[in-house]
Amino acid sequence: xxxxxxxxxxxxxxxxxxxxxxxxxxxxxxxxxxxxxxxxxxxxxxxxxxxxxxxxxxxxxxxxxxxxxxxxxxxxxxxxxxxxxxxxxxxxxxxxxxxxxxxxxxxxxxxxxxxxxxxxxxxxxxxxxxxxxxxxxxxxxxxxxxxxxxxxxxxxxxxxxxxxxxxxxxxxxxxxxxxxxxxxxxxxxxxxxxxxxxxxxxxxxxxxxxxxxxxxxxxxxxxxxxxxxxxxxxxxxxxxxxxxxxxxxxxxxxxxxxxxxxxxxxxxxxxxxxxxxxxxxxxxxxxxxxxxxxxxxxxxxxxxxxxxxxxxxxxxxxxxxxxxxxxxxxxxxxxxxxxxxxxxxxxxxxxxxxxxxxxxxxxxxxxxxxxxxxxxxxxxxxxxxxxxxxxxxxxxxxxxxxxxxxxxxxxxxxxxxxxxxxxxxxxxxxxxxxx
Amino acid sequence: xxxxxxxxxxxxxxxxxxxxxxxxxxxxxxxxxxxxxxxxxxxxxxxxxxxxxxxxxxxxxxxxxxxxxxxxxxxxxxxxxxxxxxxxxxxxxxxxxxxxxxxxxxxxxxxxxxxxxxxxxxxxxxxxxxxxxxxxx
Numbered sequence: 068x069x070x071x072x073x074x075x076x077x078x079x080x081x082x083x084x085x086x087x088x089x090x091x092x093x094x095x096x097x098x099x100x101x102x103x104x105x106x107x108x109x110x111x112x113x114x115x116x117x118x119x120x121x122x123x124x125x126x127x128x129x130x131x132x133x134x135x136x137x138x139x140x141x142x143x144x145x146x147x148x149x150x151x152x153x154x155x156x157x158x159x160x161x162x163x164x165x166x167x168x169x170x171x172x173x174x175x176x177x178x179x180x181x182x183x184x185x186x187x188x189x190x191x192x193x194x195x196x197x198x199x200x201x202x203x204x205x206x207x208x209x210x211x212x213x214x215x216x217x218x219x220x221x222x223x224x225x226x227x228x229x230x231x232x233x234x235x236x237x238x239x240x241x242x243x244x245x246x247x248x249x250x251x252x253x254x255x256x257x258x259x260x261x262x263x264x265x266x267x268x269x270x271x272x273x274x275x276x277x278x279x280x281x282x283x284x285x286x287x288x289x290x291x292x293x294x295x296x297x298x299x300x301x302x303x304x305x306x307x308x309x310x311x312x313x314x315x316x317x318x319x320x321x322x323x324x325x326x327x328x329x330x331x332x333x334x335x336x337x338x339x340x341x342x343x344x345x346x347x348x349x350x351x352x353x354x355x356x357x358x359x360x361x362x363x364x365x366x367x368x369x370x371x372x373x374x375x376x377x378x379x380x381x382x383x384x385x386x387x388x389x390x391x392x393x394x395x396x397x398x399x400x401x402x403x404x405x406x407x408x409x410x411x412x413x414x415x416x417x418x419x420x421x422x423x424x425x426x427x428x429x430x431x432x433x434x435x436x437x438x439x440x441x442x443x444x445x446x447x448x449x450x451x452x453x454x455x456x457x458x459x460x461x462x463x464x465x466x467x468x469x470x471x472x473x474x475x476x477x478x479x480x481x482x483x484x485x486x487x488x489x490x491x492x493x494x495x496x497x498x499x500x501x502x
Numbered sequence: 503x504x505x506x507x508x509x510x511x512x513x514x515x516x517x518x519x520x521x522x523x524x525x526x527x528x529x530x531x532x533x534x535x536x537x538x539x540x541x542x543x544x545x546x547x548x549x550x551x552x553x554x555x556x557x558x559x560x561x562x563x564x565x566x567x568x569x570x571x572x573x574x575x576x577x578x579x580x581x582x583x584x585x586x587x588x589x590x591x592x593x594x595x596x597x598x599x600x601x602x603x604x605x606x607x608x609x610x611x612x613x614x615x616x617x618x619x620x621x622x623x624x625x626x627x628x629x630x631x632x633x634x635x636x637x638x639x
Contacts, residue, residue: 162529191527202528203541205544205619206527207542217535225596226597228535228536228592332531
């Protein structure tokens with residue numbers, strides 16, 4: 068995965084000229100854009116003198132910055148569990164200390180790193196990682212890379228700086244933070260959207276109904292902040308009972324999967340709220356990758372594990388009738404349909420951004436990489452819609468957009484024409500989803 | 503449920519959840535492996551680096567004379583059951599280890615992170631203390 072300049076170029080250009088269009092040549096890179104470009108290079112290429120991993124090893128751009136269940140273990144024992152990593156995309160974390168590596172660890176999924184600008188801050192300080200305490204130092208996103216290098220990049224389990232890895236410099240931490248903050252959405256949605264699909268529209272109503280779906284209490288505007296009625300709590304932690312789910316995939320194996328106690332050591336059982344806009348194409352879901360589908364993830368909140376959890380009981384206390392979350396199958400599917408549609412709207416936004424960026428770059432290599440990325444985003448869009456049996460007309464336009472972007476990729480003379488047509492098709496697809 | 507009960511439940515719940523949200527969120531586990539003076543966002547801002555002047559193991563206190571500090575010239579440190587003590591053996595190119603109060607000896611170079619993110623504190627409980635193990639002479 069050498070050289071990801073194209074990726075930073077896309078985001079840099081959008082940061083410079085806005086998301087609506089890149090018709091003219093971008094202005095010369097400023098300090099921020101240089102920082103983002105440097106951060107991108109570090110993210111995808113820098114091993115920090117360790118075992119060969121980069122940040123991009125587990126957060127590949129090709130897969131929405133989250134891991135696929137396949138990569139090579141670099142250390143044999145007490146570093147990773149190859150079986151769980153390969154089958155379920157779970158990685159090993161020593162969040163409760165390094166004193167007993169054989170027995171004290173947790174197995175966690177890899178969260179995507181999109182939309183971090185909207186999902187890290189809370190009044191009590193920044194929240195990173197699945198339990199909100201993923202970073203050493205001051206606990207900030209900027210410091211996260213230092214902890215990641217120590218946990219995941221080490222050559223041996225001694226974890227000696229200067230021997231097993233080198234720690235990121237202050238400048239590198241600045242660049243990595245800038246790059247990560249540049250990824251994905253730069254602002255939260257404002258719900259309700261004027262959706263066109265009957266089922267997604269109903270899903271949005273249920274999502275926003277604080278007496279029925281109650282989703283918007285902890286995922287305001289389908290983001291990662293909570294508001295229980297007294298103003299924003301920022302990005303909060305809750306114990307939603309995910310650890311109490313029966314038949315968790317990893318625990319169905321013969322592998323050791325200790326209970327994950329979440330935030331702090333010893334943990335208080337709480338985990339951090341992720342944003343939902345990016346959810347539908349970035350499963351599996353929850354900190355332990357317990358559920359594969361977005362429908363299953365929504366259904367979790369109708370189940371016993373959630374409704375008997377501290378968070379579930381809290382919602383019941385807030386309810387005038389003392390009810391937790393009670394949804395029927397059609398309502399679960401409707402909420403999931405809504406989440407699928409807002410995910411696709413974001414993927415379309417990114418696709419258009421990438422296509423427009425490809426029109427503005429002079430390097431043919433960068434152009435090809437931007438178009439390739441747009442093709443993958445478009446594949447995400449079609450997969451998410453077809454997976455929910457949604458918006459066949461939009462899917463047809465997305466297929467056409469993909470075909471055109473692919474042709475643009477291969478065409479020496481008509482690349483611009485095909486790219487512009489692909490943008491039009493993306494916009495047509497979007498018009499079927501939202502007014 | 504009456505409106506009053508609903509409001510009470512709401513306030514109580516918010517307080518409960520707020521308590522969780524406002525708790526310190528830095529991770530201590532990988533902090534152990536970061537050498538003195540290199541903790542991102544903390545060293546030079548919220549920590550005191552200096553020499554241990556005195557240690558009272560019975561009262562679980564120690565005094566640090568700051569050589570590099572953004573907070574104070576001297577720090578009277580209280581060691582609680584929450585305080586982590588780590589032996590920084592990076593100069594020996596050896597893995598850092600968990601330590602105890604017995605590892606705090608006058609003259610040792612230490613970095614102390616007081617609890618909370620407060621500047622200018624001169625005394626209080628420590629979040630963590632790193633003790634430098636010098637390279638062999």
